Amino acid sequence: xxxxxxxxxxxxxxxxxxxxxxxxxxxxxxxxxxxxxxxxxxxxxxxxxxxxxxxxxxxxxxxxxxxxxxxxxxxxxxxxxxxxxxxxxxxxxxxxxxxxxxxxxxxxxxxxxxxxxxxxxxxxxxxxxxxxxxxxxxxxxxxxxxxxxxxxxxxxxxxxxxxxxxxxxxxxxxxxxxxxxxxxxxxxxxxxxxxxxxxxxxxxxxxxxxxxxxxxxxxxxxxxxxxxxxxxxxxxxxxxxxxxxxxxxxxxxxxxxxxxxxxxxxxxxxxxxxxxxxxxxxxxxxxxxxxxxxxxxxxxxxxxxxxxxxxxxxxxxxxxxxxxxxxxxxxxxxxxxxxxxxxxxxxxxxxxxxxxxxxxxxxxxxxxxxxxxxxxxxxxxxxxxxxxxxxxxxxxxxxxxxxxxxxxxxxxxxxxxxxxxxxxxxxxxxxxxxxxxx
Numbered sequence: 001x002x003x004x005x006x007x008x009x010x011x012x013x014x015x016x017x018x019x020x021x022x023x024x025x026x027x028x029x030x031x032x033x034x035x036x037x038x039x040x041x042x043x044x045x046x047x048x049x050x051x052x053x054x055x056x057x058x059x060x061x062x063x064x065x066x067x068x069x070x071x072x073x074x075x076x077x078x079x080x081x082x083x084x085x086x087x088x089x090x091x092x093x094x095x096x097x098x099x100x101x102x103x104x105x106x107x108x109x110x111x112x113x114x115x116x117x118x119x120x121x122x123x124x125x126x127x128x129x130x131x132x133x134x135x136x137x138x139x140x141x142x143x144x145x146x147x148x149x150x151x152x153x154x155x156x157x158x159x160x161x162x163x164x165x166x167x168x169x170x171x172x173x174x175x176x177x178x179x180x181x182x183x184x185x186x187x188x189x190x191x192x193x194x195x196x197x198x199x200x201x202x203x204x205x206x207x208x209x210x211x212x213x214x215x216x217x218x219x220x221x222x223x224x225x226x227x228x229x230x231x232x233x234x235x236x237x238x239x240x241x242x243x244x245x246x247x248x249x250x251x252x253x254x255x256x257x258x259x260x261x262x263x264x265x266x267x268x269x270x271x272x273x274x275x276x277x278x279x280x281x282x283x284x285x286x287x288x289x290x291x292x293x294x295x296x297x298x299x300x301x302x303x304x305x306x307x308x309x310x311x312x313x314x315x316x317x318x319x320x321x322x323x324x325x326x327x328x329x330x331x332x333x334x335x336x337x338x339x340x341x342x343x344x345x346x347x348x349x350x351x352x353x354x355x356x357x358x359x360x361x362x363x364x365x366x367x368x369x370x371x372x373x374x375x376x377x378x379x380x381x382x383x384x385x386x387x388x389x390x391x392x393x394x395x396x397x398x399x400x401x402x403x404x405x406x407x408x409x410x411x412x413x414x415x416x417x418x419x420x421x422x423x424x425x426x427x428x429x430x431x432x433x434x435x436x437x438x
Contacts (some may be wrong), residue, residue: 088167
């Protein structure tokens with residue numbers, strides 16, 4: 001039987017937690033004979049085996065132990081208990097810029113990192129043009145790394161990691177900071193490495209990416225293995241658990257609705273705001289909630305390419321609004337405004353709102369075939385016209401959902417509906433489909 005690429009046997013990792021810096025000093029002075037700390041267990045009895053050439057994905061909430069697990073695989077951390085065995089040259093994309101000397105140039109860091117990974121000077125000389133070409137940071141490669149943006153750092157780090165002929169590649173959410181163009185190039189490269197038989201351990205919050213590349217998945221929950229098995233099954237159970245957790249939170253922390261709405265009350269109200277990154281407006285009206293639903297009114301866990309969705313936004317006026325406008329902005333995972341609309345733009349003039357009025361506006365959308373990523377929705381209510389308006393309430397990234405991967409690859413951001421013709425005359429083709437007037 002061949003050796004596994006990675007094997008964890010009952011791995012546990014504890015971090016000491018001190019109530020105050022003085023407690024740490026006391027423990028040092030007693031030479032460790034008296035303990036003044038409590039242990040925080042980042043991992044508890046974690047066991048798994050990754051075969052050579054397998055793509056093994058790890059998912060879980062923040063603080064579940066994912067990064068600690070990868071750092072043990074990379075040899076950065078030592079387990080508190082258990083045994084970790086790794087067979088093969090490792091290239092790791094963990095913390096942004098890890099392993100880079102900020103005072104060195106990008107070129108110097110390429111040679112430094114490649115040498116650490118065991119390449120000779122001649123091998124690095126041979127691979128350097130490929131690394132520089134893939135990173136696409138131009139003349140910055142001759143500048144100190146401390147002058148780089150986060151996007152440039154990850155470009156260079158990923159270029160080094162994939163060109164040093166790794167047998168095991170570790171990726172920990174590193175691609176989340178890259179722009180869409182580079183991120184898609186990286187994902188194509190990861191698919192190429194899979195085909196070449198490179199073992200990949202991939203940590204991501206993007207379940208769409210995990211489902212696209214994972215052979216198997218492991219779900220960590222507070223440092224304990226919750227599920228392990230086929231990617232599809234583990235991701236489905238994880239998403240269901242996250243929805244149940246959110247529903248339980250809402251049951252125990254209901255949002256208050258103090259103001260009555262005597263004049264106009266919507267029969268159905270979206271009363272949850274899952275997230276608030278930033279909120280602004282003059283306060284003459286407020287967003288009560290936003291929901292992304294299917295055509296039957298059920299909350300969606302994932303967006304489907306070419307699927308039908310309903311963006312439901314409920315608002316309430318606290319002062320009279322003569323010309324209310326309700327709308328939303330859709331953003332990609334980089335925070336870039338991707339698409340948006342509002343009631344006025346769609347030709348629907350809302351009636352004036354009196355104090356206490358509650359409106360629920362449903363935007364029925366047919367999604368195109370988009371690249372798999374996370375998309376957020378930012379709801380808003382304003383008063384005025386498209387050219388002259390005042391913002392009453394705007395909430396940045398109030399809700400976010402992932403787009404599942406479609407049947408074929410997406411080149412760029414979106415796949416446009418297309419019909420292909422070969423060796424045809426456009427005029428003849430058009431005439432053939434025109435209805436007869438006779």
